[in-house]
Amino acid sequence: MVNLGTNLPGGAAGGGTHPSGRRLTWFEAIAASPRPAVVDHAADGDRIELSGRVLANWAAKTANLLDIEGHGPGSTILVDLPLGWKSLALLLGAARAGVQVRFAPLSSSAPAKPESVDLVVSGTPGAWSEHPADLWAVSPRTLTSSGASEFSEASGASGPLPSPEAGLPSHALDYAAEVQMQADQCHLPLPGTSLPSLVEAWEDLPSPQSTEQPTDHDGARLSRWSHRERGLVVAAAGGRLDYGAARAVVGTWDRGLPVVLVPESDTDLSGASAKLVEAERLGNPRQ
Template sequence: MPPPAPRSVTALLQTLVADDPTSPRLTFYGARYAADGERVELSARVLANWVAKTANLLEEEFDAGPGTRVALDLPTHWRTVVWQLAVLCTGAHVLTGRHADADVLVSSDAAALGAGPAERVAVPLAPLATSFGAGLPAGVLDYARVVTGYGDVHAPVVEPAPGDGALDDLAHASMLAEAAAAGAAWPLRVRLLTDAGPAEAVRGPLAAWCRGGSVVLTPDLAALPAGVAEQERVDARLPRR
């Protein structure tokens, strides 16, 4: 019998940690892996820790919670997945891309973080980055510089209502049910290889984790060297739309 859809993203992460805290749950191959060897591997425990710190940052700095609109102007990347999960854990609403009416704008592009009505967060994508670096506009929070100072455990301050926005057009009540349905044909503990973009998180990473599985993520499947899928023991693939 397939596992039921978890009641929340927080519960999903707790299940992954309880099931197997140390095996890989998210493995990221950078766009230039063939040239620079960028590969990042996060166990359930490490993934949950990154999510907890980011969710605590959102709540403590921006009072994020149900109804807060958080625009993630970020590409296919492991940090993007962390941010999506963190926003969802607070009960807030993830908007993929740039949105002028967002309450918080999170971007890896300094040019997008100029003065505006939204709170602004800069996220560097370089491996092992500990700050965004030069050129950050005034008033922008440097995520890499501050995130390690937030708590390692997170519990939402307020639970979202069923109809509250979760990810783009999906509500919190339906998002994980749709993820469970999207991965229903995959084996339990699937090892999914995908270059699905941030807007496809439901049919990609969330669907795999609802199957008790793990994800190998890369920005471009076509650029991944031959042999990586076999090396990673992939048993399902999901190309981006």
């Protein structure tokens, strides 16, 4: 595994210049990189690698769709999605569009107050069918399919994306079908702050259910991610995309490093995960 931003001295947000001599913005720096930004070992058992350029294409398409649907600075969206490379791309698109994000820790959490959310993006849209906000449906197949050729430089293809299953709320927008029709470039004004600062203002939606951190067989608390010398390891199996994960991920991208999703439900990284981390050359845990 090589550094996403080896040519960006200050990380993705803080270094690099345009050919004109202008300093790159954080989004331009990610989009300019052919190096890995996300490597997902938890999607259908395959290894899926997205360069910074491909990740930025997905994010730009998402930001453009948000804009077309009337969601931009001043809007609040609720994200109810599991961890995966496509949900991370959607997260970056939300940052690019400058929307405020809240996270649903559990798909069965009580909906947010109607006046506090403008859009719900969910892998379980039926749970939100009575919510007054706009609703985007994201099929589990969309989140877990490898889609190796989608928006990839290697194939140049952006073939049809899986659609959500039948029986969706009639007013729900099919994210997979709509996002592929958007442009790969986003010309919206970039939010005037760094990527970590944007995400710092996001938050989790309080859940009425227990959210105690899981423990191992000995009762020790399990960590959901591990900061390494050359990247971030995230336990994706069964995990939710929430505020803590979002901060860890964007902080890693901001340093010009890749995010690696592993299939284990914890990040003790024994067995197969340890081999994956070694193969990706992420180095030792950061102290």
